[in-house]
Amino acid sequence: GNSVTQMEGPVTLSEEAFLTINCTYTATGYPSLFWYVQYPGEGLQLLLKATKADDKGSNKGFEATYRKETTSFHLEKGSVQVSDSAVYFCALRAGSARQLTFGSGTQLTVLP
Amino acid sequence: DAGVIQSPRHEVTEMGQEVTLRCKPISGHNSLFWYRQTMMRGLELLIYFNNNVPIDDSGMPEDRFSAKMPNASFSTLKIQPSEPRDSAVYFCASRGTGEGTGELFFGEGSRLTVL
Numbered sequence: 001g002n003s004v005t006q007m008e009g010p011v012t013l014s015e016e017a018f019l020t021i022n023c024t025y026t027a028t029g030y031p032s033l034f035w036y037v038q039y040p041g042e043g044l045q046l047l048l049k050a051t052k053a054d055d056k057g058s059n060k061g062f063e064a065t066y067r068k069e070t071t072s073f074h075l076e077k078g079s080v081q082v083s084d085s086a087v088y089f090c091a092l093r094a095g096s097a098r099q100l101t102f103g104s105g106t107q108l109t110v111l112p
Numbered sequence: 113d114a115g116v117i118q119s120p121r122h123e124v125t126e127m128g129q130e131v132t133l134r135c136k137p138i139s140g141h142n143s144l145f146w147y148r149q150t151m152m153r154g155l156e157l158l159i160y161f162n163n164n165v166p167i168d169d170s171g172m173p174e175d176r177f178s179a180k181m182p183n184a185s186f187s188t189l190k191i192q193p194s195e196p197r198d199s200a201v202y203f204c205a206s207r208g209t210g211e212g213t214g215e216l217f218f219g220e221g222s223r224l225t226v227l
Contacts, residue, residue, distance in 0.1 A: 034215070043116070043203055043218035089155065098143050098162060098207065100216055104154040 006103035021075040023090035031092040033073040116219035130192040137206030
């Protein structure tokens with residue numbers, strides 16, 4: 001079946017530190033990959049996505065590259081801000097499936 | 113666009129009571145999803161509809177849970193009778209027909225507390 005494994009949190013960083021949140025997946029075929037972000041008290045919002053191997057998704061300074069050879073989609077940001085504090089979810093959509101399969105989420109806290 | 117609208121935002125009830133959560137998807141979207149979020153189990157897909165028809169309800173935990181979508185602009189998730197272990201945040205999400213990459217748009221969630 002399809003599954004997403006995320007780096008366990010919580011992750012605590014100082015402002016301007018480099019961020020990596022690891023995500024690996026198992027899926028049939030060639031899935032589309034997503035990172036969603038959930039700010040406190042809110043629903044999930046799409047942060048970035050990639051639909052095929054070697055694609056790089058980027059948004060708000062965050063990046064993730066679809067690596068088929070390692071089945072990974074790690075999220076990175078060069079310099080985090082306090083406002084980036086949130087829960088980050090990696091997700092995939094396999095083939096023609098309508099639903100997304102989510103990882104367990106990683107809580108990020110950025111300290112000033 | 114108003115986005116996905118859920119109500120109520122917060123619900124506190126006593127064990128044994130009926131709970132009804134409501135969702136209005138984004139206009140024009142033809143797929144609707146109900147997810148449950150807890151600390152222990154993360155985000156779980158409960159059920160999803162396509163063109164108002166339930167496609168996969170394998171995530172519904174037990175018969176106490178039911179979901180309906182009587183038309184394209186409204187869905188309900190009902191728990192009867194409710195139990196303390198049902199306490200969670202319930203999210204509704206929708207997706208349009210043209211969304212080739214599968215992006216889901218989420219509501220702000222309904223936080224349910226069963227005492």
